[in-house]
Amino acid sequence: MALLEIRDLDAGYGDLQILDGVDMDVGSEAYVAIVGPNGAGKSTVMKSVFGLTTYMGGSIEFDGEEISGLGPSEIITRGLSYVPQSDNVFAGLTVRENLEMGAYTLDGVPESRVEAVFERFPILEERQGQRAGSLSGGQQQMLAMGRALMLDPDLLLLDEPSAGLAPDLVAEMFDRIDEINEAGTAVLMVEQNAKEALRRCDRGYVLVQGQNRHEDTGRALLDDERVRADFLGG
Amino acid sequence: MATDTETNTLVAFVRERAVLIALGLFVALLVADLFRKLGTGALTAASLAGFVKDGTVLGLSLGLAGIGLAMTYSILNFANFAHGDYITVGGVVGWITAFLVTGLGSFEAQPLVLLRASSRTLGISVTTAPVAIFLGLVVSVVVTAGLALLIDRIVFRPMRGQRGIALLIASVGVALAVRYLLVFTLQTGPRGLTAGQATPSWDLPVGGGSVTITAHEATLAVLAVALMIGTHVLLRYTTFGTAMRAMADNEDLAQVSGIPTERVIRTTWLLGAGLTGAAGFLIALERGALTMSFGWQLLLLVFAAVILGGIGSVYGAMVGGLVIGLASRLSLVWLPESFIIAAAFVVMIVMLLVRPQGLLGGVTTV
Amino acid sequence: MSARVDDGMAAVSEWFDGRSDAALLLVLAVGLYALFTGVSLVLGYDLGGIVNTLRRITFLSAIYAMLVLALNLQWGYTGLFNLGVAGFMAVGVYTMGMLSTAPTTNPPGLGLPLPIGILGGVIAAALVGAVASLPALRLRGDYLAIVTLAFSEIVRLTYRSPVFETFSVAGLSLGTGGSTGMSLPTNPIRILFYENSQEVTSPPSAFGEAVFGTFEAIGVRAPVVEGTAYAIVLLFVVAGVYALLRRVGNSPFGRVLKAIREDETVAGALGKDTRLFKVKVFALGCGLMGLAAILWRIGGLASTADFRPITTFYVFVALIIGGAGSNTGSVVGGAVFASLLFEGPNFVRRVVTQYVDIGIGQTPSTIFEAVGPLASLDVTPLLAYTISDVNVSALRLVLLGVVLIYLIQNRPEGLLGHRTETAASVDLSERPGGEDR
Amino acid sequence: TGGDGGGSGRTIKMGLLMGVTGGLSNLGPPIRNAAQLVPQQVNDADTDFEVDVQFEDTATAASQGVSGGNALVNAGYPMICGALSSEVSLQVANQVAIPNGITMCSPASTAPDFTTLEDNDYFFRTPPTDALQGQVLARIASERQGHSSAATLYLNNAYGNGLSAGFVDSFENEFGGTVTASVSYSEGQNSYSSQLSEALSDDPDVLLVVGYPGSGVTIFRDYYNDYSADRDILVSDGLQSGDLPANVGRSMDNVTGTAPLGEGPGVEFFTEQYQQVYDADPSGKPFTRQSYDAAAVLVLANAAAGENAGAAVRDNMRTVAQGDGQEVTPGNLVEGIEMAANGDAVNYQGVSGPVAFDEAGDLAAATYEYFEFTDSGVETVETITP
Amino acid sequence: MTTTAPDSDDAPADESAATTDADADAPLLQVRELEKSFGGITAVDGATFEVERGTITGLIGPNGAGKSTTFDLVTGVQTPDSGQVVFDGTDITGWRPHQAANRGLVRTFQIARELDEMTVLENAMLAPRGQVGENLWRAVLPGVRKEVVRQEEQLREQAWETLEFLELDHLAEEYAGALSGGQRKLLELARVLMIEPEMILLDEPLAGVNPTLEEKLLDRLHSLRDDGYTFLLVEHDMDVIMNHCEPVIVLHQGEVLVEGSPEQVKNDDRVLEAYLGGEV
Numbered sequence A: 001m002a003l004l005e006i007r008d009l010d011a012g013y014g015d016l017q018i019l020d021g022v023d024m025d026v027g028s029e030a031y032v033a034i035v036g037p038n039g040a041g042k043s044t045v046m047k048s049v050f051g052l053t054t055y056m057g058g059s060i061e062f063d064g065e066e067i068s069g070l071g072p073s074e075i076i077t078r079g080l081s082y083v084p085q086s087d088n089v090f091a092g093l094t095v096r097e098n099l100e101m102g103a104y105t106l107d108g109v110p111e112s113r114v115e116a117v118f119e120r121f122p123i124l125e126e127r128q129g130q131r132a133g134s135l136s137g138g139q140q141q142m143l144a145m146g147r148a149l150m151l152d153p154d155l156l157l158l159d160e161p162s163a164g165l166a167p168d169l170v171a172e173m174f175d176r177i178d179e180i181n182e183a184g185t186a187v188l189m190v191e192q193n194a195k196e197a198l199r200r201c202d203r204g205y206v207l208v209q210g211q212n213r214h215e216d217t218g219r220a221l222l223d224d225e226r227v228r229a230d231f232l233g234g
Numbered sequence B: 001m002a003t004d005t006e007t008n009t010l011v012a013f014v015r016e017r018a019v020l021i022a023l024g025l026f027v028a029l030l031v032a033d034l035f036r037k038l039g040t041g042a043l044t045a046a047s048l049a050g051f052v053k054d055g056t057v058l059g060l061s062l063g064l065a066g067i068g069l070a071m072t073y074s075i076l077n078f079a080n081f082a083h084g085d086y087i088t089v090g091g092v093v094g095w096i097t098a099f100l101v102t103g104l105g106s107f108e109a110q111p112l113v114l115l116r117a118s119s120r121t122l123g124i125s126v127t128t129a130p131v132a133i134f135l136g137l138v139v140s141v142v143v144t145a146g147l148a149l150l151i152d153r154i155v156f157r158p159m160r161g162q163r164g165i166a167l168l169i170a171s172v173g174v175a176l177a178v179r180y181l182l183v184f185t186l187q188t189g190p191r192g193l194t195a196g197q198a199t200p201s202w203d204l205p206v207g208g209g210s211v212t213i214t215a216h217e218a219t220l221a222v223l224a225v226a227l228m229i230g231t232h233v234l235l236r237y238t239t240f241g242t243a244m245r246a247m248a249d250n251e252d253l254a255q256v257s258g259i260p261t262e263r264v265i266r267t268t269w270l271l272g273a274g275l276t277g278a279a280g281f282l283i284a285l286e287r288g289a290l291t292m293s294f295g296w297q298l299l300l301l302v303f304a305a306v307i308l309g310g311i312g313s314v315y316g317a318m319v320g321g322l323v324i325g326l327a328s329r330l331s332l333v334w335l336p337e338s339f340i341i342a343a344a345f346v347v348m349i350v351m352l353l354v355r356p357q358g359l360l361g362g363v364t365t366v
Numbered sequence C: 001m002s003a004r005v006d007d008g009m010a011a012v013s014e015w016f017d018g019r020s021d022a023a024l025l026l027v028l029a030v031g032l033y034a035l036f037t038g039v040s041l042v043l044g045y046d047l048g049g050i051v052n053t054l055r056r057i058t059f060l061s062a063i064y065a066m067l068v069l070a071l072n073l074q075w076g077y078t079g080l081f082n083l084g085v086a087g088f089m090a091v092g093v094y095t096m097g098m099l100s101t102a103p104t105t106n107p108p109g110l111g112l113p114l115p116i117g118i119l120g121g122v123i124a125a126a127l128v129g130a131v132a133s134l135p136a137l138r139l140r141g142d143y144l145a146i147v148t149l150a151f152s153e154i155v156r157l158t159y160r161s162p163v164f165e166t167f168s169v170a171g172l173s174l175g176t177g178g179s180t181g182m183s184l185p186t187n188p189i190r191i192l193f194y195e196n197s198q199e200v201t202s203p204p205s206a207f208g209e210a211v212f213g214t215f216e217a218i219g220v221r222a223p224v225v226e227g228t229a230y231a232i233v234l235l236f237v238v239a240g241v242y243a244l245l246r247r248v249g250n251s252p253f254g255r256v257l258k259a260i261r262e263d264e265t266v267a268g269a270l271g272k273d274t275r276l277f278k279v280k281v282f283a284l285g286c287g288l289m290g291l292a293a294i295l296w297r298i299g300g301l302a303s304t305a306d307f308r309p310i311t312t313f314y315v316f317v318a319l320i321i322g323g324a325g326s327n328t329g330s331v332v333g334g335a336v337f338a339s340l341l342f343e344g345p346n347f348v349r350r351v352v353t354q355y356v357d358i359g360i361g362q363t364p365s366t367i368f369e370a371v372g373p374l375a376s377l378d379v380t381p382l383l384a385y386t387i388s389d390v391n392v393s394a395l396r397l398v399l400l401g402v403v404l405i406y407l408i409q410n411r412p413e414g415l416l417g418h419r420t421e422t423a424a425s426v427d428l429s430e431r432p433g434g435e436d437r
Numbered sequence D: 001t002g003g004d005g006g007g008s009g010r011t012i013k014m015g016l017l018m019g020v021t022g023g024l025s026n027l028g029p030p031i032r033n034a035a036q037l038v039p040q041q042v043n044d045a046d047t048d049f050e051v052d053v054q055f056e057d058t059a060t061a062a063s064q065g066v067s068g069g070n071a072l073v074n075a076g077y078p079m080i081c082g083a084l085s086s087e088v089s090l091q092v093a094n095q096v097a098i099p100n101g102i103t104m105c106s107p108a109s110t111a112p113d114f115t116t117l118e119d120n121d122y123f124f125r126t127p128p129t130d131a132l133q134g135q136v137l138a139r140i141a142s143e144r145q146g147h148s149s150a151a152t153l154y155l156n157n158a159y160g161n162g163l164s165a166g167f168v169d170s171f172e173n174e175f176g177g178t179v180t181a182s183v184s185y186s187e188g189q190n191s192y193s194s195q196l197s198e199a200l201s202d203d204p205d206v207l208l209v210v211g212y213p214g215s216g217v218t219i220f221r222d223y224y225n226d227y228s229a230d231r232d233i234l235v236s237d238g239l240q241s242g243d244l245p246a247n248v249g250r251s252m253d254n255v256t257g258t259a260p261l262g263e264g265p266g267v268e269f270f271t272e273q274y275q276q277v278y279d280a281d282p283s284g285k286p287f288t289r290q291s292y293d294a295a296a297v298l299v300l301a302n303a304a305a306g307e308n309a310g311a312a313v314r315d316n317m318r319t320v321a322q323g324d325g326q327e328v329t330p331g332n333l334v335e336g337i338e339m340a341a342n343g344d345a346v347n348y349q350g351v352s353g354p355v356a357f358d359e360a361g362d363l364a365a366a367t368y369e370y371f372e373f374t375d376s377g378v379e380t381v382e383t384i385t386p
Numbered sequence E: 001m002t003t004t005a006p007d008s009d010d011a012p013a014d015e016s017a018a019t020t021d022a023d024a025d026a027p028l029l030q031v032r033e034l035e036k037s038f039g040g041i042t043a044v045d046g047a048t049f050e051v052e053r054g055t056i057t058g059l060i061g062p063n064g065a066g067k068s069t070t071f072d073l074v075t076g077v078q079t080p081d082s083g084q085v086v087f088d089g090t091d092i093t094g095w096r097p098h099q100a101a102n103r104g105l106v107r108t109f110q111i112a113r114e115l116d117e118m119t120v121l122e123n124a125m126l127a128p129r130g131q132v133g134e135n136l137w138r139a140v141l142p143g144v145r146k147e148v149v150r151q152e153e154q155l156r157e158q159a160w161e162t163l164e165f166l167e168l169d170h171l172a173e174e175y176a177g178a179l180s181g182g183q184r185k186l187l188e189l190a191r192v193l194m195i196e197p198e199m200i201l202l203d204e205p206l207a208g209v210n211p212t213l214e215e216k217l218l219d220r221l222h223s224l225r226d227d228g229y230t231f232l233l234v235e236h237d238m239d240v241i242m243n244h245c246e247p248v249i250v251l252h253q254g255e256v257l258v259e260g261s262p263e264q265v266k267n268d269d270r271v272l273e274a275y276l277g278g279e280v
């Protein structure tokens, strides 16, 4: 049984329906990517899993339990973490405080996890006293990742983690994600850097206008002519 | 061209500092004039000391009343215009309690509850009825906090995530409703609370004259400082404080980080409104009288204090309160009485223009 | 061919749009008039009383509509949260008063002709608005709200100060009247009816005589006739202000204002001098507020009691009722607020006292006396207590608060709902010229 | 609702316009109560006459007074009993009564301004002008208390300005004293310590405070916090509130004051009535007697006029209260109304004495009480006739 | 009430794009010794470079190198501590953003900032320079308003064309707040195109844009370049930089590390180490 099972999900914002019968599976320790054109509803899938959209039907099961009715603070304790697409750091807090907030649900802040994050993103250690809002775009992205890793989740939702990163960091970010994944955390990722994402993931979904369009292994999607033509730019 | 640029940046530099420099000069001028006035006897040391005392007492009242406002301001990101009426509620319920505790048995209940009983015959003061005053303080804290939670549940909670201005408008509605429900039940008109003759006071000799400090002024000062320090410690040395700021910053992200946002908000109201209730009770104690709109009348000055100190900074609220209090009283040295409130507002506006983040604050709301 | 049809459609929809606003306002006016005529009849007013009631409703609605329109420009369009409305109103009124009241009255004025006084008042309010907007250049949101509120209090306290009760500049004596206030010049509508319009005791002119005579015959007294004529004039002024602001909004100028409301940095980066726009909006809006206040108080008293922050809140409530961002909504909000929320409760009280017989001296003076008898199922004391004038005025403000909360929670877009008044001088709803590539 | 002339019954319409909230929330209600005794008396009596009253609160604010006045005019009331605060009366007279031709009779507005008001004779009042009270206060300060320097602290409105100016004029010119400071204040502030310090900066022997209880409480609290309880303080009618020491929270032995107090034939009857209806004693409550009288005279004048028309009421205001007609007192007011309606001459002798209006609509005669604050309220020390 | 049009500022508006200037050979943008620090952090540290007319110049560098800050300094969103910015022969150091924009120099924001409660079409029509209707009196007074309406009609058509090109035309009447992340980026681009400036500074315009659309956009950049526009482009996607930009400037720790053709830059050891994730 998959860790995360989305079945026939309808969701949207207020009266506006965006997702129309979306199905998705993320096995435990799997690495899944969602790609698709702008506005397809990729971010909406992620937000729906985290209870941030208007639920309109279908089911979302995590670890065999229905989570579609729960709020984010409940969901996070079950082992999911989420890095939103934008606005993903506390701009007024220092870098360190941002990380501490990532571990808010724990009793104390585990110093070892902070260390681990610093190791992965040394710039954060250097800037730990700086207000997050004044970091560069790329630095903020790293901080957001770091914050989500503080809980050592079972499933990590990443909304365009490589956007705005310099090439070396893009590669590094993907490597880190691989590592995280290899260490046993399942990853569900939305990426516009579709080629790289599909190359690395186990399974990929192509989402168009709120519906599943294609679904296969990453490799297969990369090789699929229709997918290439429509979404990967030749 | 190079020199052009240099002048450009120099101009910008000077322009940025010019206001500050001008302000500094202005204050220095005032201080110099103050000494001149003292020297020539146009102003006696005793009356200056009187101004300072009045200003300090007012300042501590404002500071104390401002902490709650600063807390809710930073967390919920809106200027709560009902805050003044929370002050009033604190004063009213606290004093009804004090009246009942002192008077029940020897007086009729109704005038006690309506705060209509003669404060003279009741004879309440810190020395004659410390228990009544203590209980009044406790009740004012509890009831005001409860009221704030209730109002949050009914009014503000359904509006979570809306822009600050929408919440501000709702709070104006709350302010009107609360104030005039008080008026509806208790009617207008000032109420005397403490017994003047039973209140000890001390004359401190200053220069040729003296300054009178009453026990109630002293009580206000001591409790205000104690409560401020307590709050600071609470916020500074708990992760709760950081969580509060995180929420103030980005509520969505706080949510997905697993911060129980509702609980943080409730705790903030509880603390903030409790302090506000206490402030209302103590201010009424010091003044010895209250009206159903005394909190509202204080509100703008409290805002001034909080803004001056920097929204969201507890120390800022204290310092801001003192600055506003002293500025308004000391302005009497130069200005006619009718301008002292205006003077305090001018200080606030100038401050906002020169240093929008406040004296001590970092967080600004936009 | 299709282009033509499109054009025609656009014209029809535009016509209909304009028409539906007008129809809406008409329905509202008829409704309010019918309501208040009914209430007056219940209260047993004679024709004079009825006319006077409607006059007052019209007058207040017109004044509030103007104030709300002006505020809507600043807040609805530009997002500038100006809580200093009362202060700018005061500047308009007091300036007009000081310019135009006679040098012989107490406090003295300069005795300039009224048009100069009114113009001066409007300009002064606009200038003060421009000055007050300087903080607005740097501050947004609630900071601006607090600063403008403080500013209006400074204005009010200054006018109330005994220092300026009477003073002299350059040998001319002037005054605000301090907390006593100042009597303003007589209402200019009197020119129509009186020989010497400036004198309260002047006999009517021939025309006035004829008009008054006619109306007197059906029981409408001269002051009511005068006031009604004035109210009608005000309706035209409102129409003018409405047309002006509609044009301002539906133009590239209005578009920049909207952009400032949404994100000032972006507007700046796109080449708009946002500061200049904000100053203009403050000046224009505050000037109009000054004008509204002048028209409100002229012929009466300028008193600082009328310019306390509650007046500002009234205007805000009215704006929110109508719907921020919509000019038609502003007019609707002004009228609904003025007639139902502002005047309504007192009429309710009068009607209730008409039907419930509360003996003299039987009105309970405390809540206990009112609530106590409930135990024996006697509700009259509570009712008497509730509708006593003192408590009605308190409850009116409670009601105001509750309405405000309700609206902002459930209908923040106001009565009229989200009306997309697109900010352009041309129709944006369809792509003209049929792009049939 | 025109009148039908003769002696058969009709409805007399009288508006009451008084401040029972705001600055006069303490003094106002008893004054209103006193006025309401008149319609009560008539409507309870076995007569064909009925008095229709409508009450509007001015909240002691001019603007609200004007809108209340307009409401009364709308409802067709030809005469208004009120207002209380001089400031409010002045505005209501100018903006409502005079232009609409409504007769106004105030039971409490004492400012000197009304004597010279251009009112087409529509404004009357039952208390004496403060031009006299200022003299009385100056005499007390100078002769009775033996002071040579004084300061005034007065409410900045028509009443405060007028009375303070009258006192200053009399104290300096008639009694040769010096006034060290005259400081004005406005209602509703949280603290008056700065005004007090300005007024007392030269340490005058006596301080005159003119105002209403609304701010009086705060003023006296602030006074006792910072200044000696031994200095003589004089207050005017507006501060004759028995609740004051209770609200100030201490005894006010050093404070005395004056207020108009007429003594007419109807006092006993009035006191009894008041006691019976409201279960309270009207004595020590300023302007209650004048209030009854104002209402009574208006009703009589209306009866004599035979119609609910402002000008006609005005024209009868003087005739019903002077001359050698049948004497009418509060006790036989109802009979008086019937007589007046019949066209018989009547002469009303009120609770506060004769109510004979002069040219200006002012009272010809005046008496004042000199009062002090006691534990239970206020007590008259003596009555003074200037 | 003032009657000055917002564009009658000290920065004269230049209606047509590029090519009108006499000295056509001089670089369009010159940045000299620009410095800016925040507290202890020096974000831009003496950056000096030039952008030639009619190029798509790439600006790359590690995260935090100071690219966005440089944009802020050049366009007046922030004031430099020292240094100089010359645009088209004019020293514009310290100008306010609207002045720079009216002079023909505009930028997009790295994190898209859209005007939520305005429709997509209004967003687009907001941007153009020299709108007579931005003058309060002209917008209002009868008679002169005709001219405003005429101009508005033109702008409307132009806006539709631009939206069409960026595949946003089906959203023209939607509120901008309802757009997805990528659509917002497109709208931002639409707005600057509407200004018809001489030079556009693009801060990662392609991040988050779907690859198919990305290619179309790049095509459009080229054709605009051929029409005389000049671009300075910040982008992390090396494919884009390599295939579309010439020359490329590499910023590192606030100063220019290397400048040259894509080939040169790509093979420069320092760049490899500092930026590309050094297989040195």
Ligand SMILES: Nc1ncnc2c1ncn2[C@@H]1O[C@H](COP(=O)(O)OP(=O)(O)OP(=O)(O)O)[C@@H](O)[C@H]1O
Residues within 6 Å of the ligand: A013, A016, A018, A036, A037, A038, A039, A040, A041, A042, A043, A044, A045, A085, E177, E178, E179, E180, E181, E182, E183, E208
């Ligand atoms: N808060 C919101 N309210 C209303 N509509 C929204 C909201 N957020 C997104 N939408 C709409 O939902 C649709 C899907 O948006 P979503 O953000 O999921 O797209 P996406 O696939 O992540 O696109 P991108 O790659 O551009 O980020 C879009 O049409 C967008 O306009």
Ligand SMILES: Nc1ncnc2c1ncn2[C@@H]1O[C@H](COP(=O)(O)OP(=O)(O)OP(=O)(O)O)[C@@H](O)[C@H]1O
Residues within 6 Å of the ligand: A134, A135, A136, A137, A138, A139, A164, A166, E038, E039, E041, E042, E043, E044, E061, E062, E063, E064, E065, E066, E067, E068, E069, E070, E110
């Ligand atoms: N307001 C500020 N306060 C403090 N430091 C700042 C501020 N703005 C930027 N910085 C710092 O300046 C440096 C340069 O930031 P900038 O945003 O210009 O980088 P960038 O090159 O655009 O990076 P990216 O590619 O990640 O967007 C960073 O280290 C950043 O943290």
Ligand SMILES: CC(C)C[C@H](N)C(=O)O
Residues within 6 Å of the ligand: D024, D027, D084, D085, D086, D087, D108, D109, D110, D111, D159, D237, D238, D239, D287
């Ligand atoms: C009720 C009274 C105290 C009124 C006062 N005499 C005045 O004229 O204002």
Ligand SMILES: [Mg+2]
Residues within 6 Å of the ligand: A042, A043, A044, A085, A159, E180, E181, E182
């Ligand atoms: Mg997305």
Ligand SMILES: [Mg+2]
Residues within 6 Å of the ligand: A136, A137, A138, E067, E068, E069, E110, E203
């Ligand atoms: Mg950047």
